[in-house]
Amino acid sequence: MKQLTLTSLLLLVAVCTINAQGKKKQDKNAIKKMCGCYEVTFNFAETFQYSNDSLYKPSKTKIAKGLEWAQLVEEDKNKVSIQHLLQVGDPSKPHIVKHWRQDWIYENTDFYMFNGNNSWNYEKKSESEVKGQWTQKVFQVDDSPRYEGSATWVHVDGKSFWENTTDAPLPRREYTKRSDYNVTVRGNRHEITKDGWVHDQNNDKVIREAGKADVILAKEKGYNTYVKVDDSRCKAAANWWKENNQKWALVRNKWEKVFSRNANLVLEAKVDNKPLYKHLFSDEYTKEQDINKVIESFVVQ
Numbered sequence: 670m671k672q673l674t675l676t677s678l679l680l681l682v683a684v685c686t687i688n689a690q691g692k693k694k695q696d697k698n699a700i701k702k703m704c705g706c707y708e709v710t711f712n713f714a715e716t717f718q719y720s721n722d723s724l725y726k727p728s729k730t731k732i733a734k735g736l737e738w739a740q741l742v743e744e745d746k747n748k749v750s751i752q753h754l755l756q757v758g759d760p761s762k763p764h765i766v767k768h769w770r771q772d773w774i775y776e777n778t779d780f781y782m783f784n785g786n787n788s789w790n791y792e793k794k795s796e797s798e799v800k801g802q803w804t805q806k807v808f809q810v811d812d813s814p815r816y817e818g819s820a821t822w823v824h825v826d827g828k829s830f831w832e833n834t835t836d837a838p839l840p841r842r843e844y845t846k847r848s849d850y851n852v853t854v855r856g857n858r859h860e861i862t863k864d865g866w867v868h869d870q871n872n873d874k875v876i877r878e879a880g881k882a883d884v885i886l887a888k889e890k891g892y893n894t895y896v897k898v899d900d901s902r903c904k905a906a907a908n909w910w911k912e913n914n915q916k917w918a919l920v921r922n923k924w925e926k927v928f929s930r931n932a933n934l935v936l937e938a939k940v941d942n943k944p945l946y947k948h949l950f951s952d953e954y955t956k957e958q959d960i961n962k963v964i965e966s967f968v969v970q
Contacts, residue, residue, distance in 0.1 A: 674952055689801070693775065696803060696822040699829040700749045700773045701741065702861050706903035707895040709737045713842070715874075717888040720849075727887060737768065737895070741912075747775040750946055754906040754915075755833035758855035765909040767917070767950070769815070770808040774919040777804035781814050781934060785851045786876045789934045803831065805857070811946035812920045813936060813967075814928075816855060834877075843874075850886045851872045865897040880966045919957050922950060923964045 674760045677950065711734070715727040735755040743750035753768040776799050781789040787878040799819050816834035839847065856871035868890030874886040900907070927934070938962070947961045948954060 671869040673904055674876045692801070692824075695824055695829075696775075697749060697829075698823070699822055699861050700751075700803070701744075703751055703771075703859075703866055703895070704739045705865075706735070706898050706900045707739065707865055708898055709736050709896075710894045712890075713779050713891045714890050715887050716890050717719075719885055719887060728843065728847065728889070735783045736763075736898075736906075737902060738903035739895075740907065740909070740910050742770070743772075747774045748961075753909060754903075754911065756903055762833050763905045765906050767810050767913075769810065770812060772805045772808070774806065776800060776802060777806075777819065779928070779931060780804070780806045780819075781818060781928065782812075783816050783838055783852070785836075787838075787938055789931050791931055793931070794819070805831070805833065805859075807837075808924075809946070811944075812917065812924050813925075813945060814934065818857070828860065830858055832856075832858045850876050852883070853875045853889075854883075865895040867895070868893040916960075919960050920964070923957075923961045927964070927968060933970065937967045937969055940966045 679911055683713070707967040710732065712730075712732050713728075714730040718725060718727055721950055735763065738754045738756060740754065741749070741750045742752045750770065750772045752770045755766040755768045757765045776796065778794045778799055780792040780794065780795060782792055784790050802819045802821050802830060804817055804819040807815040813903050816835050816837035818833035820833040822829065822831045824918070834854065834856045837853045839851070839853055841855075852875040854873040854875050856873075857865075858869040860867045868891070870889070871884050871895075872889040872891060874887045874889060936945075940948070945967050949960070954960050954963060
């Protein structure tokens with residue numbers, strides 16, 4: 670009887686392991702479906718306002734369209750890294766803009782959580798807290814941190830999606846125009862569709878001050894659609910990445926060394942009166958030692 674019980678237990682463990690491996694593979698396949706060439710539409714609208722200021726002006730509804738290339742940068746058994754590139758302007762001679770990057774890491778336990786004022790708090794989670802989950806780490810155009818969060822990919826009723834709520838900096842469309850709040854609490858949903866994928870957002874515009882409770886200034890709806898088109902339409906972006914990927918590998922490597930310190934992180938907004946992306950986007954920075962030096966100059970702690 671004991672032998673039967675032990676055999677049954679071993680069989681159950683084996684079945685659970687196989688199921689977990691199958692689920693992980695399904696998750697990775699969903700993530701990798703975000704790669705390729707897409708016609709993108711960005712939609713944002715402020716929905717509710719809670720300000721006591723009678724002169725408060727909500728952000729204008731924003732709709733923008735473009736062509737975006739999502740390049741698979743790195744893949745191993747526990748990680749998928751995707752670099753986004755915008756392709757804009759004259760289709761016969763387009764301009765390429767290095768856009769955001771998303772890294773997906775399986776059962777990640779090390780987090781840099783945004784806390785306003787260009788600061789990120791390091792948090793260590795237990796393995797049990799992130800079991801079966803994927804962390805999406807989102808990076809700025811210069812590969813500095815933006816926001817991240819962990820959740821489980823869900824595959825049900827023919828749908829594949831991932832949902833998480835996390836603190837983030839203001840998006841570029843806001844921080845160039847608004848200074849009345851300092852944290853965006855982002856409700857992110859990534860769903861794979863038959864046409865591509867959707868980034869569905871429900872965001873809070875939050876005022877955060879030390880020692881005080883957060884104040885929600887307004888709410889915002891974001892709905893960004895990625896419609897798959899033939900990869901040939903993004904050939905210029907794909908070629909740009911082939912020509913420039915070695916430089917950006919050096920940038921990512923330096924940031925990995927910064928993150929591996931596992932300590933709270935504060936970054937300067939500007940050095941020599943320029944933000945980091947303006948330094949790195951110039952042809953002046955191609956060598957590893959120069960790249961390392963300029964990134965380190967932005968690290969306050």
